[in-house]
Amino acid sequence: MPFDLIMVESGTALQIAEIPLFRRKLALPGAAHSGSLLQELLCSPQMSRATIAQEDWMPYLTLPSRREFLAVSAAAVSLTQAIVPGRAQASRARWAFFSDTHVAADRANTYRGFRPYDQLAKVAPAVASSGVEGAVIDGDLARLTGEPGDYENLIQLLAPVSAKMPVAMALGNHDHRKNFQSAFAKHPGDAQTVRDRHVLAVPAGPVRLLVLDSLMMPDFTPGLLGKEQRTWLERHLSSSDDTPTIVFVHHTPGDNDGELLDAERLLRILKPSKKVKALIYGHSHRYRFDVMDGLHCINLPAVGYNFADSEPTGWTEVELSAEGADFKLHAMGGNLEGNGKTTSVAWRG
Numbered sequence: 001m002p003f004d005l006i007m008v009e010s011g012t013a014l015q016i017a018e019i020p021l022f023r024r025k026l027a028l029p030g031a032a033h034s035g036s037l038l039q040e041l042l043c044s045p046q047m048s049r050a051t052i053a054q055e056d057w058m059p060y061l062t063l064p065s066r067r068e069f070l071a072v073s074a075a076a077v078s079l080t081q082a083i084v085p086g087r088a089q090a091s092r093a094r095w096a097f098f099s100d101t102h103v104a105a106d107r108a109n110t111y112r113g114f115r116p117y118d119q120l121a122k123v124a125p126a127v128a129s130s131g132v133e134g135a136v137i138d139g140d141l142a143r144l145t146g147e148p149g150d151y152e153n154l155i156q157l158l159a160p161v162s163a164k165m166p167v168a169m170a171l172g173n174h175d176h177r178k179n180f181q182s183a184f185a186k187h188p189g190d191a192q193t194v195r196d197r198h199v200l201a202v203p204a205g206p207v208r209l210l211v212l213d214s215l216m217m218p219d220f221t222p223g224l225l226g227k228e229q230r231t232w233l234e235r236h237l238s239s240s241d242d243t244p245t246i247v248f249v250h251h252t253p254g255d256n257d258g259e260l261l262d263a264e265r266l267l268r269i270l271k272p273s274k275k276v277k278a279l280i281y282g283h284s285h286r287y288r289f290d291v292m293d294g295l296h297c298i299n300l301p302a303v304g305y306n307f308a309d310s311e312p313t314g315w316t317e318v319e320l321s322a323e324g325a326d327f328k329l330h331a332m333g334g335n336l337e338g339n340g341k342t343t344s345v346a347w348r349g
């Protein structure tokens with residue numbers, strides 16, 4: 001399989017890491033004068049004005065140096081572009097992508113020596129303090145059957161993240177759609193009308209994220225998008241603008257019985273649509289980069305536990321642009337060898 005990946009040493013892709021800090025300090029107090037704009041930023045039901053006042057959203061009172069001023073101005077412009085519909089999009093965005101949190105109602109639940117509750121309890125504050133602008137969790141949010149108690153713990157664990165940024169979630173084979181929808185009423189982006197499915201289109205600076213739903217039934221390993229969702233996807237891709245698009249689905253697009261059963265039909269839709277740059281999935285609890293006919297196929301690591309000692313658990317910090325993306329692995333358990341390593345992918349033209 002041909003690869004067009006460029007390995008970059010840790011840190012080189014993070015030169016604008018400080019910009020989101022400026023963004024929070026400077027842009028939000030400005031936005032606070034227009035109440036509706038501020039409300040638009042509050043993608044989480046837990047977020048409130050009071051929370052903002054207590055957190056690091058305080059007005060930036062120190063006069064910045066000229067160099068800082070220029071950086072701040074650029075960041076403020078970038079934020080405006082990112083959140084105001086109809087304006088040109090920000091040229092870069094930094095998001096957290098991770099998968100398979102497998103949070104159980106029982107905090108002590110353990111598998112292969114991992115305690116998923118504790119795993120996410122480590123990952124969530126790291127994501128929240130990293131300065132990323134949003135997060136995607138690519139399914140298998142719950143431990144096995146998607147119990148209401150699983151999602152209650154998930155809400156609690158994600159609170160530091162959802163207080164600061166939009167969190168888009170896909171459903172996996174260990175989720176329960178109705179229990180999930182009862183637990184999470186609000187979602188970032190535009191909810192799409194696909195019957196009995198949780199499908200989102202989420203703007204992320206220079207790219208668009210499409211979150212699909214491959215859950216067939218709780219605790220049943222294979223996944224299926226189904227004809228209605230595939231038809232919606234085809235129509236969406238043919239009617240939307242040329243914004244580079246990243247598609248998320250929980251299941252791996254292989255042909256084994258426990259994978260995405262309509263993977264081939266999905267790939268027949270995605271491959272010819274050149275604006276689709278990557279297909280991102282979880283499910284296997286492995287971290288892999290692959291390319292199929294120019295389409296990047298990226299398997300996110302699991303948060304909850306790995307299936308093999310050779311795999312990390314953790315999250316990826318992803319710098320997105322219209323040209324490609326840099327995935328920095330934050331390994332927090334399992335194989336830690338790749339911790340801090342950045343893998344860069346260039347989008348097809």
Ligand SMILES: [Zn+2]
Pocket residue numbers: 100102140172174283284285302
């Ligand atoms: Zn899983």
